[in-house]
Amino acid sequence: MQEDRQRDVLKRLSYIEGHVAGIHKMVEEDNYCVDILRQTYAVHKALEKLEQIILEGHLLTYVPEGIRGNREQEVIQELLQLYRIAGNP
Amino acid sequence: MQEDRQRDVLKRLSYIEGHVAGIHKMVEEDNYCVDILRQTYAVHKALEKLEQIILEGHLLTYVPEGIRGNREQEVIQELLQLYRIAGNP
Amino acid sequence: MQEDRQRDVLKRLSYIEGHVAGIHKMVEEDNYCVDILRQTYAVHKALEKLEQIILEGHLLTYVPEGIRGNREQEVIQELLQLYRIAGNP
Amino acid sequence: MQEDRQRDVLKRLSYIEGHVAGIHKMVEEDNYCVDILRQTYAVHKALEKLEQIILEGHLLTYVPEGIRGNREQEVIQELLQLYRIAGNP
Numbered sequence: 058m059q060e061d062r063q064r065d066v067l068k069r070l071s072y073i074e075g076h077v078a079g080i081h082k083m084v085e086e087d088n089y090c091v092d093i094l095r096q097t098y099a100v101h102k103a104l105e106k107l108e109q110i111i112l113e114g115h116l117l118t119y120v121p122e123g124i125r126g127n128r129e130q131e132v133i134q135e136l137l138q139l140y141r142i143a144g145n146p
Numbered sequence: 147m148q149e150d151r152q153r154d155v156l157k158r159l160s161y162i163e164g165h166v167a168g169i170h171k172m173v174e175e176d177n178y179c180v181d182i183l184r185q186t187y188a189v190h191k192a193l194e195k196l197e198q199i200i201l202e203g204h205l206l207t208y209v210p211e212g213i214r215g216n217r218e219q220e221v222i223q224e225l226l227q228l229y230r231i232a233g234n235p
Numbered sequence: 236m237q238e239d240r241q242r243d244v245l246k247r248l249s250y251i252e253g254h255v256a257g258i259h260k261m262v263e264e265d266n267y268c269v270d271i272l273r274q275t276y277a278v279h280k281a282l283e284k285l286e287q288i289i290l291e292g293h294l295l296t297y298v299p300e301g302i303r304g305n306r307e308q309e310v311i312q313e314l315l316q317l318y319r320i321a322g323n324p
Numbered sequence: 325m326q327e328d329r330q331r332d333v334l335k336r337l338s339y340i341e342g343h344v345a346g347i348h349k350m351v352e353e354d355n356y357c358v359d360i361l362r363q364t365y366a367v368h369k370a371l372e373k374l375e376q377i378i379l380e381g382h383l384l385t386y387v388p389e390g391i392r393g394n395r396e397q398e399v400i401q402e403l404l405q406l407y408r409i410a411g412n413p
Contacts, residue, residue: 058354070348077344081337087325090382091402097375101368108364112229115357116222124213133205135358136225140201142365147265159259166255170248176236179293180313186286190279197275204268224269290407294400302391311383314403318379 062114069107076100112139151203158196165189201228240292247285254278290317329381336374343367379406 058066080096123132147155169185212221236244258274301310325333347363390399 058351058357063351063354066351067348070344070351074341074344074348077337077341081334081341084325084330084333084337087330090325090378090386091406093378094375094382094406097371097378100371104364104367108361109226109230111357111360111364113226115361116225119357120222121213121218124210129210133209136205137198137202139358139361140229141198142362147262147268152262152265155262156259159255159262163252163255163259166248166252170245170252173236173241173244173248176241179236179289179297180317182289183286183293183317186282186289189282193275193278197272200268200271200275204272208268228269228272287404287408291404294403298400299391299396302388307388311387314383315376315380318407319376 058111058114059118062110066107066110069103069110073100073103073107076103147200147203148207151199155196155199158192158199162189162192162196165192236289236292237296240288244285244288247281247288251278251281251285254281325378325381326385329377333374333377336370336377340367340370340374343370 076096077100080093080100083093083096120132120136123129165185166189169182169189172182172185209221209225212218254274255278258271258278261271261274298310298314301307343363344367347360347367350360350363387399387403390396
């Protein structure tokens with residue numbers, strides 16, 4: 058991953074880790090279920106943003122390199138797999 | 147799209163059209179909401195299968211052609227957009 | 236379903252049917268894959284709006300009636316099932 | 325939340341925290357993007373299972389109590405909101 062992108066991803070992961078730790082505390086303190094669910098939904102959202110940034114890096118660098126470097130089959134199969142996994146979480 | 151793939155996609159679209167028409171009839175006859183929702187969920191599933199087949203064709207033919215044909219920027223930007231739209235339906 | 240809600244749902248279903256018929260035509264005429272996918276994503280979105288309206292009706296009328304009418308177990312189990320199906324489409 | 329359910333949720337949260345920490349390490353060590361994305365998808369899945377367990381508790385205890393205790397409007401509005409948020413992550 059490019060350095061800037063990696064730094065951004067790490068910052069976002071730290072934020073997500075703090076968020077999940079906060080949810081852990083909410084459950085320990087027996088907070089209201091609906092409030093807890095609102096927080097878990099926010100974690101999904103933060104994860105999705107992270108995935109977009111990682112995928113963008115992958116598409117901008119690895120995919121074109123792979124296709125020009127005769128690893129086309131492998132690169133395309135992986136993109137298909139990612140889409141299939143993402144669509145059936 | 148390759149001919150086989152196109153034929154498969156058209157068959158699936160006809161099936162989806164019949165499915166939606168069936169839901170229309172269920173609502174007209176005031177069927178139970180939960181049964182209607184089960185059917186709309188099945189339509190999502192059928193659509194997702196269709197999208198995978200279309201995307202597979204795109205990735206296997208158009209994307210490698212585009213990257214080798216110097217339309218790399220355009221091809222990659224479109225893939226990013228597709229992922230963004232799919233992830234935020 | 237209340238009459239107003241039913242009318243709204245039927246109107247939306249007609250719109251979705253037209254939309255899917257349009258996609259069918261796009262595939263027949265071999266339109267660009269990315270444009271087709273944008274349309275199928277729009278159908279997901281329209282279906283989700285429809286589901287919200289149906290679920291709203293269910294929650295506002297059937298669920299409270301069921302719970303007060305001693306069909307609590309059944310009503311709650313169905314809501315759980317709907318959530319499970321929606322979350323794993 | 326019932327005690328058993330709370331214990332189960334906390335165990336699952338600890339697992340998710342470990343999982344996210346593992347992803348953090350993968351990014352620091354510049355692992356392959358596709359492998360990282362496979363792990364973030366697994367976190368979504370683990371979170372969704374957690375949400376189902378929390379929602380189940382909410383539906384089995386709080387919702388029926390609320391409806392019988394004349395907080396019907398509030399309880400139903402919250403369920404609608406949860407569905408809306410979950411459907412548009």
